[in-house]
Amino acid sequence: MAGQSNPDLSVFSAPEVEFLAEDEMVEIVPNIRMEALNMICGDYGPFFPQIASKVPLWLAVALKKRGKCTIRTPEWMSVERLTQVLEAERESPREFQPLPFHYVEISRLLFDHAHDDIPDLYMARSLIEDIRDVRFHKVETGLETISGRTHAVKLKNLSAMEVNIVRPFMVRALQAFYKHDSPHLIQQPRAMGSRQPQVVDRGPRRDLRPR
Amino acid sequence: MPGYYDIDDIIMEEESISVVFQVGAHGVGLLDPGSETNSVEKGAKVDLPFWLAHELYLRQAVSISVPACFSQKTRKEIQADAACVHLRIRCPYFYELGCKIVPLVSDKSIGSFLHYAFTHRYKEILSKSHSASVATVPKFLTRLTKEESQLFEAARSSMLAFKKWRLGGSRLEKASILSRKRKTTMPTCPSTP
Numbered sequence: 001m002a003g004q005s006n007p008d009l010s011v012f013s014a015p016e017v018e019f020l021a022e023d024e025m026v027e028i029v030p031n032i033r034m035e036a037l038n039m040i041c042g043d044y045g046p047f048f049p050q051i052a053s054k055v056p057l058w059l060a061v062a063l064k065k066r067g068k069c070t071i072r073t074p075e076w077m078s079v080e081r082l083t084q085v086l087e088a089e090r091e092s093p094r095e096f097q098p099l100p101f102h103y104v105e106i107s108r109l110l111f112d113h114a115h116d117d118i119p120d121l122y123m124a125r126s127l128i129e130d131i132r133d134v135r136f137h138k139v140e141t142g143l144e145t146i147s148g149r150t151h152a153v154k155l156k157n158l159s160a161m162e163v164n165i166v167r168p169f170m171v172r173a174l175q176a177f178y179k180h181d182s183p184h185l186i187q188q189p190r191a192m193g194s195r196q197p198q199v200v201d202r203g204p205r206r207d208l209r210p211r
Numbered sequence: 212m213p214g215y216y217d218i219d220d221i222i223m224e225e226e227s228i229s230v231v232f233q234v235g236a237h238g239v240g241l242l243d244p245g246s247e248t249n250s251v252e253k254g255a256k257v258d259l260p261f262w263l264a265h266e267l268y269l270r271q272a273v274s275i276s277v278p279a280c281f282s283q284k285t286r287k288e289i290q291a292d293a294a295c296v297h298l299r300i301r302c303p304y305f306y307e308l309g310c311k312i313v314p315l316v317s318d319k320s321i322g323s324f325l326h327y328a329f330t331h332r333y334k335e336i337l338s339k340s341h342s343a344s345v346a347t348v349p350k351f352l353t354r355l356t357k358e359e360s361q362l363f364e365a366a367r368s369s370m371l372a373f374k375k376w377r378l379g380g381s382r383l384e385k386a387s388i389l390s391r392k393r394k395t396t397m398p399t400c401p402s403t404p
Contacts, residue, residue, distance in 0.1 A: 011369075014376030112379060136341075143337055147330060165373050169340065169366035173333065176358060179310065180326040 017164050021105035022058035027072040029053075030063070057106065061113045071114040076100060077107060079120045082127040089134045096135055096157035104132060104161035132162075139166055146173055149181070219357060223304035224262040228312070230273040231256050261308065268315055275315045280305055286324055293331030297354045305356040332359060340366035 012020075023041070029052050036045035037059070044055045052072065055063075063069040075081065076099065085097045100106060107128045115121050139155075139162065146153070153170065155163065214220070232255045236242075240249035243257045251257060259267070267273040279285075280301035288296045298305050309325040332355075339351065340363045352360060 014372050018376070108377065140337065140341060144334060146333075161373065165341075165369050166366075168369050169337075169362065172362045172365050173337075176306070176329060176333075176362065180306065180322075180329050 011167055012164050014161070014164070017102075017160050018105045018109070021102035021109070021160065022056060022061070024057050024100070024102055024106055025054050026057050026060050026074060026106075026110075027052050027054055028060045028063060028069040029072060030069040032068045034068075057109060061109060064114050064117075070117045071110060073110065073114075073118050073124075074100070074106070076103070077110070077118070077124055077128075079123050079127065082124060082131065086127055086131050086134065089131055089138075093138065093141075096138065096155070098157050099131075099159060102160050103128070104159055135159075135162060136165070143170065143173070146170075146177060150174065150177065219304070219307070223307045223311075224260065224265075226261050226278075226302060226304055226308050227258045228261055228264055228275060228278045228308075229256060229258050230264045230267070230275050232273050234272050236272065261311065265311075265315065275312070277316050277318050277321070278302070278308065278312065281309065281312075281318075281321050281324065289324070289328045289331070293328055294335035294351070295354070296328075298328075298332075298356045298359075299354060303357050306358050329359075333362075336363050337366075339363070341370050 029050060030047040031049050032047065033049060034045060034047040036043055036047075039059075041056070044059060045053065047053055047069075060069065060071050064071055076085075085099065088097050107124075110118060111121070111125055118124055135158075139158070142153075142155075143166070153174070232251050232253055235250060235253040237250040239251055240246045242259065243251045243255055246252075246255070257273075259273075264273060264275055268275055280298075285296070285301060302308055306325055306329060309321055313319070313322050335351070336355070336359055352363065355363060
């Protein structure tokens with residue numbers, strides 16, 4: 001699956017990533033009575049007032065815009081959980097904390113459309129910003145370790161938007177390093193003979209983050 | 212690998228490099244501006260574009276000397292402080308030309324020199340690209356070669372796109388064709404009543 005905005009680079013634009021994030025399920029509390037909705041992607045409802053129900057984010061936002069429901073803030077977006085995550089992110093400089101794959105997009109959509117449903121809106125917003133900054137800084141320091149010997153980069157728990165930001169740079173950097181490190185270019189002036197067999201193994205695989 | 216239609220690959224092959232003719236060539240006097248007859252003498256030193264020099268090299272008509280951008284002087288500068296060297300002035304297609312020229316010249320250290328230069332300049336690009344501000348183009352951008360500035364732009368544009376998205380704005384962008392249509396219908400509106 002590739003983004004549609006730039007067919008050459010096969011990258012997603014930020015709105016495309018947001019679109020993908022809208023399929024994540026959230027819990028809503030409707031304040032109306034409504035028949036079940038039969039969509040191509042599934043059947044949701046029926047909805048009864050004050051009875052919580054799980055729907056995709058796009059449906060939740062659409063209902064919310066019409067004032068037909070309140071969106072329940074996901075458990076990971078509570079201030080306590082975010083504070084814990086932020087502390088853990090700061091304490092472990094080489095690991096990413098598990099967060100929902102689309103946490104950046106979901107949180108932005110909720111902050112934009114359901115700000116009256118989120119307790120401690122400002123706190124939660126600034127915590128998410130901080131978490132994102134800390135994580136991105138880690139990505140950058142990790143990118144510094146890329147060298148000609150890097151074949152693959154393992155980024156555990158990195159979220160969709162974070163990957164999307166570094167993807168163009170990382171792909172280009174890896175390609176450039178691969179090109180400049182190819183054995184055709186770097187020949188040992190003296191040791192090309194039988195003494196040193198042609199190195200097929202291009203060094204150990206280096207992870208950007210330890211597993 | 213560069214594709215057939217890769218414009219950078221095509222432009223790169225225009226870089227002129229200096230060659231020494233191993234054979235005398237008749238009827239190609241225009242290649243050598245200093246030549247008085249319509250031929251190039253054996254042993255004449257001529258600047259040719261890379262694509263021509265490459266083909267002549269394959270026919271063993273010329274020998275290629277190492278271009279100035281891979282000279283000892285440049286190497287010393289790169290070793291002193293890789294990030295500060297103005298490589299774009301030397302050769303905008305420094306790495307591409309380097310990669311292509313390695314099999315053609317006797318100096319085999321160019322490959323490792325390219326790798327060294329890129330590894331050290333990469334750190335500088337990395338540290339500045341994602342944090343680059345929106346409006347101003349950093350000064351060091353003019354020092355980068357084509358490949359490096361593409362790398363820099365890749366990071367900067369993706370970060371800018373993300374920041375734009377985060378600040379919000381309309382989620383649905385109007386297609387340009389729609390706004391154009393509306394403009395043309397506008398003048399007719401006042402006339403209808």
